[in-house]
Amino acid sequence: MNRLNKSSKQISKKRVLSFFIILLIACLIIITITLRYYMQFGKISNPETIIIEKIRVVDDTLYIKGTHEKSYLFFRGPNYDIENNKLFLRLNFTLKPKFNPYYDDKMDNLSKDFNFSISHPEKKMINEVYLQGQDSQKTKLIWSR
Secondary structure, three states, X not given: OHHHHHHHHHHHHHHHHHHHHHHHHHHHXXXXXXXXXXXXXXXXXXXXXXXXXXXXXXXXXXXXXXXXXXXXXXXXXXXXXXXXXXXXXXXXXXXXXXXXXXXXXXXXXXXXXXXXXXXXXXXXXXXXXXXXXXXXXXXXXXXXX
């Protein structure tokens, strides 16, 4: 009976160890996929870290020029939504090529500075422009009529 008890303890220790090894491998895979996605496609930046130098609206086009306060990030592109005559702008940034193992030739012309325009007929009705972070509650008013 004592011998049976010892072998069942060894089996349960092996199971616990196997479980933790599998859990560790799964966590490493998830972390690797997340980092690869962030480094390749960028991440929406916090509005407080973005410096808007110039913004203007002409007819149906919105022109924005600015920079990121962190020098190790590169501008990847904007995304936006329009709700209730308000434009919510999200800016994507990624790591500089020397820190980014997923560097590709498309990153050669990237910098922390950005200068772009968005043309859309709905812009005529825009009364306010907000920078928005990943959390939709984190917004910063950058322009109003």
